[in-house]
Amino acid sequence: MSPAEEFQDDISAEEEEELFYDIDELQNHGIGQADIQKLRAAGICTVTAVQMWTRRNLLKIKGFSEAKVDKLKEAATKLCPASFNTAMEVSHQRKRVIHVSTGSKALDVILGGGICSMSLTEAYGEFRCGKTQMAHTMCVVAQLPREMGGAEGKAAYIDTEGTFRPDRIRAIAERFGVDPEQALENIIVARAYNSEHQYELIQKVEQSCAEEKGVYKLLVVDSIMALFRVDYSGRGELSERQQKLNIMLARLARLSEQFNVAVFLTNQVQADPGASMMFAAADKKPVGGHILAHASATRIFLRKGRGEERVAKLLDSPDMAEKEASYQITEGGISDLTS
Numbered sequence: 001m002s003p004a005e006e007f008q009d010d011i012s013a014e015e016e017e018e019l020f021y022d023i024d025e026l027q028n029h030g031i032g033q034a035d036i037q038k039l040r041a042a043g044i045c046t047v048t049a050v051q052m053w054t055r056r057n058l059l060k061i062k063g064f065s066e067a068k069v070d071k072l073k074e075a076a077t078k079l080c081p082a083s084f085n086t087a088m089e090v091s092h093q094r095k096r097v098i099h100v101s102t103g104s105k106a107l108d109v110i111l112g113g114g115i116c117s118m119s120l121t122e123a124y125g126e127f128r129c130g131k132t133q134m135a136h137t138m139c140v141v142a143q144l145p146r147e148m149g150g151a152e153g154k155a156a157y158i159d160t161e162g163t164f165r166p167d168r169i170r171a172i173a174e175r176f177g178v179d180p181e182q183a184l185e186n187i188i189v190a191r192a193y194n195s196e197h198q199y200e201l202i203q204k205v206e207q208s209c210a211e212e213k214g215v216y217k218l219l220v221v222d223s224i225m226a227l228f229r230v231d232y233s234g235r236g237e238l239s240e241r242q243q244k245l246n247i248m249l250a251r252l253a254r255l256s257e258q259f260n261v262a263v264f265l266t267n268q269v270q271a272d273p274g275a276s277m278m279f280a281a282a283d284k285k286p287v288g289g290h291i292l293a294h295a296s297a298t299r300i301f302l303r304k305g306r307g308e309e310r311v312a313k314l315l316d317s318p319d320m321a322e323k324e325a326s327y328q329i330t331e332g333g334i335s336d337l338t339s
């Protein structure tokens with residue numbers, strides 16, 4: 001049994017539903033429709049999200065007083081009591097985790113079955129190493145049945161560099177025997193123009209996940225840092241950039257946990273002057289600093305190998321060892337190396 005199959009057993013539809021207590025439920029606990037609308041407008045669509053937001057941030061919503069926020073928190077706690085679980089219960093909840101294949105079996109093996117839901121996965125590397133191609137491949141694979149490494153869901157794609165190509169989706173769909181037009185219908189795409197817009201789009205995906213429960217299984221942000229680097233270019237702006245980035249990553253992490261979505265972030269590299277001269281690959285480090293390093297549960301470093309070969313190195317994972325795997329980029333997307 002592959003690691004992916006091992007995780008994908010007996011979670012009932014009712015248990016899956018528990019993840020998605022819509023905020024409308026709060027009406028039965030004394031919260032008015034007008035306030036629920038305000039929460040929704042702020043991107044808070046589930047009772048869990050109410051719990052995840054701090055009182056301080058809820059108070060920033062126009063018209064929300066201390067008393068109102070207290071009442072809201074109380075109502076949310078009644079519906080989803082915050083308490084400890086046994087490790088066995090956590091183990092059962094972890095069975096909800098789904099894996100989306102990257103398109104390369106060798107790479108899936110080192111990842112434990114593909115990239116997983118409920119956390120953030122970051123792939124970084126120099127230009128042309130296949131980050132965008134991997135993102136395109138997974139948008140198609142996410143739609144496939146579980147036994148094919150898919151998640152039987154739709155994908156959302158936030159494109160910050162203008163590199164999303166429907167034609168690549170068509171070609172990848174053909175490789176997997178999926179109707180290309182249907183594959184395109186199952187992917188929602190938005191072009192982000194600045195880092196604030198990128199944040200708003202993430203909020204929109206959150207709303208789509210709440211409205212169409214259990215439908216979206218993959219969210220791609222290609223790339224997570226590009227617009228931040230444009231918007232905050234001076235050294236003096238670095239601390240503000242990291243603060244804003246932190247807020248965005250926290251939101252992405254909440255989205256992935258609440259809605260059981262696999263979040264795939266691509267990232268650029270920069271020269272690392274402190275790296276050893278002996279290892280050519282080690283002289284590049286991902287941008288985004290410690291904030292991004294901590295937020296990404298899984299980090300994969302992609303680099304070019306010999307000829308068509310590309311190499312992925314798993315560098316940070318909560319449950320898998322550091323290992324390397326080779327892959328290639330083909331007309332049908334990311335795949336195993338053939339020669």
Ligand SMILES: Nc1ncnc2c1ncn2[C@@H]1O[C@H](COP(=O)(O)OP(=O)(O)OP(=O)(O)O)[C@@H](O)[C@H]1O
Binds near residue numbers: 126
């Ligand atoms: N249809 C195709 N068939 C085979 N290889 C392709 C195809 N389309 C693109 N490629 C290859 O994919 C590589 C580009 O990959 P990709 O766009 O994913 O890079 P990237 O890591 O996202 O780089 P960047 O940082 O510049 O965005 C190029 O080497 C290109 O030749």
